[in-house]
Amino acid sequence: MILNTDQEWGAVAKALHWIMALTILLMFVLGWLAVSAPMSPTKLKLFMWHKSIGLTLLVLVCLRLLWRLTNKTPLQPVDVSPMEHRLAKAGHAALYLLMILMPLSGYVINSTANFPFKLFGWAQVPNIIPPNEAWQDRAETVHLSLFWFFALLVAVHTAAAWRHHFIKRNNVLTRMLPKRAPPA
Ligand code: HEM
Numbered sequence: 001m002i003l004n005t006d007q008e009w010g011a012v013a014k015a016l017h018w019i020m021a022l023t024i025l026l027m028f029v030l031g032w033l034a035v036s037a038p039m040s041p042t043k044l045k046l047f048m049w050h051k052s053i054g055l056t057l058l059v060l061v062c063l064r065l066l067w068r069l070t071n072k073t074p075l076q077p078v079d080v081s082p083m084e085h086r087l088a089k090a091g092h093a094a095l096y097l098l099m100i101l102m103p104l105s106g107y108v109i110n111s112t113a114n115f116p117f118k119l120f121g122w123a124q125v126p127n128i129i130p131p132n133e134a135w136q137d138r139a140e141t142v143h144l145s146l147f148w149f150f151a152l153l154v155a156v157h158t159a160a161a162w163r164h165h166f167i168k169r170n171n172v173l174t175r176m177l178p179k180r181a182p183p184a
């Protein structure tokens with residue numbers, strides 16, 4: 001099923017969720033590797049990949065939001081209280097916000113630093129704001145603080161998914177997982 005239904009996430013929503021989740025985890029690692037590497041061609045390469053993949057994620061989250069807003073959302077199982085439902089909604093909204101603010105703040109660092117950068121080593125990316133050292137410092141602080149908040153929220157989100165699966169034993173996790181082909 002391509003589209004979402006009242007019961008399940010469709011193939012597009014599932015694919016976007018898991019491709020983006022894995023890529024974001026990779027970006028956490030790439031960011032730290034790039035920052036900690038000593039100045040070298042490898043460091044510049046790590047940053048080129050970090051920034052290129054990050055901007056691709058920014059495009060993907062816009063498409064994902066469009067898909068989300070024009071599609072059904074599966075209903076919550078009956079064992080989810082109104083309070084839990086509100087918390088889940090707020091958590092998901094915060095995750096969407098972070099998926100937008102994280103690459104945007106990175107883009108602001110790169111622009112204020114006036115660091116020329118080609119997307120995947122191929123197309124020059126324009127600055128979104130003019131170079132400015134004070135703003136570069138601020139954007140770096142924002143990027144780092146958002147990262148810690150993002151990592152914490154992903155941990156809570158993952159724990160909540162496991163709680164649904166292993167403790168409440170409802171279908172919240174399984175309906176987000178790829179479907180196995182029916183036996184022949
Ligand atoms: C989902 C997207 C992104 C994630 C999860 C992410 C994550 C991170 C992490 C974990 C770090 C290391 C910690 C730090 O010093 O801040 C970092 C650093 C950095 N990122 Fe990103 N990033 C993303 C997107 C981007 C984008 C799109 C750009 C630029 C176009 C970018 C540019 C940078 C730069 C320049 C640094 C080094 C900052 C410094 O020296 O303090 N990031 N990022």
Ligand code: HEM
Nearest residue numbers: 017020021024025068092095096154157158161172173176
């Ligand atoms: C960087 C990592 C992740 C991000 C950014 C993320 C983000 C999101 C967002 C925004 C939603 C809400 C979907 C919507 O309403 O459109 C969602 C749903 C969901 N996520 Fe994640 N996720 C991540 C990792 C994970 C992991 C590791 C698991 C499981 C172990 C997981 C399990 C789920 C499940 C089960 C749902 C569906 C919830 C429901 O049906 O109400 N996610 N995720």
